[in-house]
Amino acid sequence: MDQKTRDDHIELVKREGFTIVENAFDAKLTDALNESLTRLEREMNVKPAMNGFEGRKTVRIYNLLAYGAPFTLVPADENVLPIVEGVLDQGCLISSLSSIAIDPGETAQPIHSDDQVIPLDKPHRSIICNSMWALTDFTDANGATRLVPRSHKKSSPEYGGQYDTIPAEMKQGSVLIWDGSLWHGGGANRTDRRRTGIAMNYCAGFIRQQENQQLGIAPELVKSFPPRLQELVGYGVYQGLIGHIDKKSPAQLLNGGGEFESIWNRT
Numbered sequence: 001m002d003q004k005t006r007d008d009h010i011e012l013v014k015r016e017g018f019t020i021v022e023n024a025f026d027a028k029l030t031d032a033l034n035e036s037l038t039r040l041e042r043e044m045n046v047k048p049a050m051n052g053f054e055g056r057k058t059v060r061i062y063n064l065l066a067y068g069a070p071f072t073l074v075p076a077d078e079n080v081l082p083i084v085e086g087v088l089d090q091g092c093l094i095s096s097l098s099s100i101a102i103d104p105g106e107t108a109q110p111i112h113s114d115d116q117v118i119p120l121d122k123p124h125r126s127i128i129c130n131s132m133w134a135l136t137d138f139t140d141a142n143g144a145t146r147l148v149p150r151s152h153k154k155s156s157p158e159y160g161g162q163y164d165t166i167p168a169e170m171k172q173g174s175v176l177i178w179d180g181s182l183w184h185g186g187g188a189n190r191t192d193r194r195r196t197g198i199a200m201n202y203c204a205g206f207i208r209q210q211e212n213q214q215l216g217i218a219p220e221l222v223k224s225f226p227p228r229l230q231e232l233v234g235y236g237v238y239q240g241l242i243g244h245i246d247k248k249s250p251a252q253l254l255n256g257g258g259e260f261e262s263i264w265n266r267t
Contacts, residue, residue: 001079009177010086013129017152017182020168024079024175025133032070033198034135037061037099048103052160057106058186063216064097064198065233068224071097074200076228080131080175084202087129087179091205091238094213095128102143102186102195109186110160111148118207122155127207128180132168133198138176140167143189145176152181205238219254230254239263 001021012019040046040061050056064071075081075094084092115128138144146165148157157163167187168176178184180203189195203209213233222233230236235250237243240263245253249260 001082006082006086009083013083013087013177013179014126016149018147018149018168018176018178019083020170021079021083021175021177022171023173025077025173027173029070029073030135030173033074033133034196036067036070037101037135037196040067041101052110053112055102055106055109055186057103057189059101059103060098062096062098063211064099065094065213066217066221068221072225072229074133074198075232076226077175080177080200083177084129084131087126087177088202088204091236092129092202092232093205093209093234094232095130095201095203096199096210097201098199098211100132100186100197100199102189104189104192104194106143106186106189108146108188111146111157111163111165111183111185112159113152113156113183114180114201116156116159122181123153124181126179126181127204128202130178130180130199130201132176133200134170134172134174134176135196135198136194137172138168138170138174138195138197139191140169140187141189142191142193142195143187144169144195146185146187147178148183151183152179154183156181157183202232205236206242209234214250223254227251237262240266 009019048056144167148163148165230251237249247262252258
């Protein structure tokens with residue numbers, strides 16, 4: 001992705017609250033992700049959570065990085081992460097990585113914002129930036145994410161309230177990226193086929209991650225991650241200060257060495 005295209009997407013997120021990156025990932029990765037999700041669902045006997053938010057005909061698999069490849073290819077994707085970094089900053093973290101498969105007959109998810117439980121006055125600077133990877137086509141009929149454009153500049157919605165929305169329709173291989181303050185919700189699936197997506201969510205480096213990445217992913221597996229992915233998981237130090245251990249980075253302790261300079265040592 002060239003700089004102008006990246007900047008245009010960042011501007012759309014800041015102005016409208018969302019953007020769609022078309023042809024962000026190829027068919028080979030799509031197939032690998034779909035095959036792995038099908039296998040995990042079968043092996044773990046994953047069922048719908050049977051509640052109003054996660055759905056009664058929606059299958060979700062959480063903490064996907066714990067299962068290694070091909071999910072490790074998602075967080076640092078070159079067509080997505082640079083946009084997220086432009087919305088948050090380069091110190092952003094993986095907040096969660098999960099799959100959302102909306103089956104036929106599912107009703108619409110309540111409209112909400114992803115920062116709704118964080119006790120900050122709104123509007124505020126972007127602290128969450130989330131994405132939905134389309135592993136199938138996303139249409140109005142099959143449950144494409146419903147959005148309220150420009151709502152990220154407002155206070156949080158009344159959970160489950162009725163609002164005018166638009167569907168984030170996109171082709172398989174595309175990625176929807178939105179500001180965590182944007183009002184949105186999964187759509188109803190009125191077709192006879194499943195709608196599958198990967199929810200790759202990020203947060204600012206100074207707030208808590210939705211999924212506890214340090215305990216949720218085996219350290220031996222994290223050791224095999226590229227340095228940037230280790231940082232995204234939470235083994236870096238934000239601004240040379242937040243997250244250090246006795247003036248060492250978590251990555252130094254994990255890997256048995258490496259470079260790190262604290263913010264204090266730069267003075």
